[in-house]
Amino acid sequence: MITEEKNFAAWSKSVDDCVNELETDLQKGLTNSSVERRREIHGWNELEKEDGKPIWKLVLEQFNDTLVRILLLAAVVSFFLTYIDGQKNGDSGFTAYVEPLVILLILILNAVVGVWQENSAEKALEALKEMQSENAKVLRGGEFITDLPARELVPGDIVELRVGDKVPADMRIAYLKTSTLRVEQSSLTGESVAVLKSSHAVLKEDVELQGKECMLFAGTTIVNGCCVSIVISIGMATEIGKIQTQIQAASSEDTDTPLKKKLDEFGERLTTVIGIICLLVWLINYKYFLSWDFVGGWPTNIKFSFEKCTYYFEIAVALAVAAIPEGLPAVITTCLALGTRKMAQKNAIVRKLPSVETLGCTTIICSDKTGTLTTNQMSVTELICNGTSAGKGRNFYVEGTTYNPLDGGILNLPTGEIDENLQTVSKIAALCNDAGIVYKAHRFRATGMPTEAALKVLVEKLGIPDLQAQVKINLEREAMESSTDQKFIRLGCCDWWNDKLTRVASLEFDRNRKSMGVIVQSHEGKNELLVKGAVENVLERCSFLQLKDGSIVEVDNHVREIVIAKHNSMSSKALRCLGLAYKEALGEFSTYDGETHPAHKKLLDPANYASIESNLIFVGMVGLRDPPREEVKGAIDDCREAGIRVMVITGDNKNTAEAICHEIGVFYDGEDISQKSFTGKDFIALPVDERRKVLSGSGGCVFSRAEPRHKQEIVRMLKDADEVVAMTGDGVNDAPALKLADIGIAMGIAGTEVAKEAADMILADDNFSTIVSAVAEGRSIYDNMKAFIRFSLSLSLSKPTTTILVG
Template sequence: MEENPFPAWSWSVEQCLKEYNVKIDKGLSSYEVEKRRERYGWNELTKEKGKPLWRLVLEQFDDMLVKILLVAAFISFILAYLHGDEYEELGFEAYVEPFVIVLILVLNAIVGVIQETNAEKALEALKEMQCESGKVLRDGYFVPDLPARELVPGDIVELRVGDKVPADMRVAALKTSTLRVEQSSLTGEAMPVLKGTSPIFMDDCELQAKENMVFAGTTVVNGSCICIVVNTGMNTEIGKIQTQIHEASLEESSTPLKKKLDEFGNRLTTVIGLVCLIVWVINYKYFLTWDLVNGWPTNFRFSFEKCTYYFKIAVALAVAAIPEGLPAVITTCLALGTRKMAQKNAIVRKLPSVETLGCTTVICSDKTGTLTTNQMSVTEFFTLGGKITSSRIFHVEGSTYDPKDGGIVDWNCYNMDANLQAMAEICAVCNDAGIFCNGRLFRATGLPTEAALKVLVEKMGVPDVKARNKIRDTQLAGSYLIDRSTVKLGCCEWWTKRSKRVATLEFDRIRKSMSVLVREPTGRNRLLVKGAVESLLERSSHVQLADGSLVPLDEPYRQLLLLRHLEMSSKGLRCLGLAYKDDLGEFSDYYTETHPAHKKLLDPACYSSIESELVFVGVVGLRDPPRDEVDKAIDDCREAGIKVMVITGDNKSTAEAICQEIRLFSEGEQLKGASFTGKEFMALSPSEQIEILSKPGGKVFSRAEPRHKQEIVRMLKEMGEIVAMTGDGVNDAPALKLADIGIAMGITGTEVAKEASDMVLADDNFSTIVSAVAEGRSIYNNMKAFIRYIYLKFVFFFPFRVVNI
């Protein structure tokens, strides 16, 4: 399949249409589609040719110890057969030893073949992520459900909310004011990404920066658009990942224990062979005799029967020396280890992974969902007090979407002053998110930031005492769920009933805010706004104080608020500004689409003027917080001599802030030489890369693409490190497959990541990896002790057997 050479992201929409020779209102003709399919092929992931079954079976016996055991079983069988008269009383028992050896080897081979097929399962899971159909413009007409495999470069496709993207495409036109795409599984970004149509003037552009491109396998979560197909099939980003997974599966190396067993087997073969040869040779006088004439041997006589007899004795000695029970003991030990790890939420998919964990020297961890909870939460917020120079900062506990998880520290503002009421109203009503409970896990529907704001409102409560008490009693009674899954948010519901929403001004890139028009209990309308702090401050004319009074917002005060915002941002928080507007002019009595001012609400160009002369209320700081246990787990790794490296697709400042918080870096440590984007690291020379990776201490790689993760893992392995790699997305799969042990997330992980991994975490927790490593070390040490026992037993007792013979 030929790759399209055009860098569509760097061109204007008009250039793209010209290069692909297509009109946005006509689409491709059927004749042109056929011509392009001959050139580019079908839009589907090709199935790599796997190894035939017979070859997989044979490869399981390509092991020195296994070969020794096969020879031992064969010789034991021959000896039992040749000495049938001697074994007549034993009957079938004479053949038990060779039968048991063969049975053990066959069972080991079956386990090995099953494990080999996991790579193919990962590729099958990848194919399931592909879209089945799409709305495509052909011959001037939209085909509503055209099979996705029939797409070719140049096709015009319409995407809507909930659609899965069928190919890599250039956004040509937005049908709504905003378009957001969930692409975390492909790029590792924690939040849905805003997409636009503007060209990006970069030659070597990283995936996360291609904001005018949508990629196959990702999902539209907000808005709709018209796109031009750029790459199909194996030339899409997901197709490249399939190629990387397949290549990684071909590079799989032996586990540390297998290497030691091979070494042990080679030594054992050499020693046993030499000793048996010596035993046979020193008995030559029994099968080779001669007469002495004048001191010289003459008239040689050779007894073939006695020669074979002593050869059988030497062979029997070799069979006795071979530790046929070793594979069974190792398999049993590993199986018991998997049970212990499963009790600690680490589910092992491949038996050898148990001992590989015990040898781990480097853990390459994803950030989102592993080191953090992958649930946005409000950490702190500030509003102004009695004066514009006095800000009140409130700290919030809790790191999940469970409203009962934590609360506001030292919260005594239950009746809430005017500022806090305005903040709660904006967070509850200017919001489209919801929360549902999947078992014991609380999840967000809609944008994670908006869900976190709703959780904050639940922790703040409502100013009405009777309503507050009623909501509290409902929560205490456990009446949290509606329809067994949707979480009832009593405080948010109180605000939405009080302030009825009549219109929405959607978010866009220009003004960086969204707002809703609501009907207040007074009968007048109010505009509630949330968005980027800098953008809202530019359009604000006043600031509200705690008592509800308004103060003009001049430049010195604006700079003071920006300074407070900077302090929050420096902690790695995602900050949202909150504001409102009461003096709405022609919109003060807006109620339905028949209102004269409704036309302005249909034109996004008017939104900035509507959202002007705002009253600034405060700032909310959110983040995906680190798990509570992670910092202790990092310390445990450090004490155990295991290096931890964080590799994430998220942005650099957020990654650094989280890594400092979990104490991956010591306090005050300079991050120069320890923090890189994937692009920065790959631009270094190989010697510089190796020098950085070999230095002690933590490392963080941000904005990392799948190929970056894979290359870092490959370099570490070439340096002699035993690498454990964690991940949850499609973008992690190649590195998971290449690592000595790939660890996938059980809750948030994609099926592709799970199938490419050796181990799955049932709780998605980094500390579980550390406890599993400790268990793996214990198992590995036990197996090494057993091998030493066999070796010493051989060294001490083998000579006595030789002497007896």
């Protein structure tokens, strides 16, 4: 029986149970007739998208304003009275209708500017979209279709996924074709590093997304390994689809912007005042159109002049029209439109005009961490190498926060030839590595594991021992750096190592030993094993240590304690640490040259990898992280000076989030954050009063492991407390909160399409500091509009006052 996912917790079922539930076959896949039948039930594998608003609706929305409606009513009444007066006096020329026509012209121009701005913003948004692959390798009728359009998938389809593939639907992993599988799912969960997946069922049905280790979710990317999976949910039934539903629910809660609320209040008060004044003016002149005689205390012989009554009514209407600042809507729209142009020049693309003013009223910025406050690009920040004797280490700090090999260097790196120990570090980082770096959409990006891509960047910064080759590489870099076309990128140092040594075997990463190894062969036929992995696990299998000059010494417990202490110190700074080691005495693998070698059968069983990776020589370790953007700390300081609180809401783990917040200045050094740092689950578990107390406190806060519903609840509670909330984010999981916030701000480069569509503003450079610049611009526009309203109102009210006095 084909079952919807809401009644089928596939992650808690065995693969056989899933196959039976979905009536599919891992060896043959679905038949064409079964596909057609399922498509009738489930539809196409695509998200529902709202149709764009027609022009006529956009035009009508421009008149959804109290002041504009008052002006429109005044113009209609003025036109009607002018027509009646013209009929009586025989004067129906064009000049008689100048006043109502001018008012109508102003309103029409206001509507045209508003519609033009919304359309141009949508075009700017379209320009940010990138083409993505929409095909999948699917098993149908016993044969694989390599390029089936992803929208044609149905539940029960068998799909093969490899490195670089984008997951086209929610799937249950059937089996791995490699020893490990890693998936980049930060766009959905907010995790900053790729996560390991397996085919083993999760015992609990009620588990968060991060805990569903046997599930692949639509929109995520395979960064390591290969697997065969069963499609469980498609379209709106996927996790992304559920978030889209939350976005639609959040859109129904949209409220007016602070500017619109204030203008509506102003319009209502102005209408009341003007109405009373005009009524008094009309009544004061009653003796001109209404008269009577008194006989016995009662009015008799009452005379009423309809002509004079309408004449003085026209005067009252004219006073009303004169008192209303008819240029106000046009000026406000023009100010906002000019503001959007200035913001676009600063990489902030505004989709809706009122968002410009809302930014100026912002009191709290709720920011995602990964990709907004940080670069969402793993980089090596610290390198620990061995010194001249056992137990003496050398610390090198690495500059740069991106995958650009030319971004920064290594501090206190000795000039000239790099020593033997640093050469080994470079060799392991270059060769025990499956990642690459490409230049795409004006940005350096990783292909494969982000941590491995960061290691390749480290190799480029370390350099190579061949001075002539290094000079040639440097010349190529200078040419690339000065070129306007940086699409050309060559990892010259990594290529040099690949030319010197050939990789003949891989010992893939697994959960038990937590390391990866490769056997490489030199041109002379000498083999060696290069290993990288978790520091504790690698160090446990090391018997020796390589010193600065390349000499080898034994490792004792004292040295191990020193290394572990340094590792703990790096971990406390939220660094992800990798240990590096190698081995030259390979025994039967010393002559290994491929699948025909007698020892090859041992490589087919991952259980043998730990014994092969024994008696290693420890070289050093590296600390990696997703670093904060350099300009963020200054932007946070600017927010504090402007009275804007910053709250970080992320799906990443608590320690990493707290470390980043300390570094960028959300928290002061030594500040007690026990009531300012919570996981999303822990925060929601607090009583409502406690939650309000946390949110109403001073300074910043951080919420980690936050799911979409947690983000929505935080934003909703802040709005209920009369805060003006700006929410930033780039992932699908951020979209509901982006829609609910007073102003949602999405990332233009790394942001998902769902997040962009939910947002009111797009950051073309994915930079938090751009938000601060936009807020400053919004405040300037807001102040200018307030000044104009005061001036316009005083000028407009002076007209009827003068008329009354003269009259």
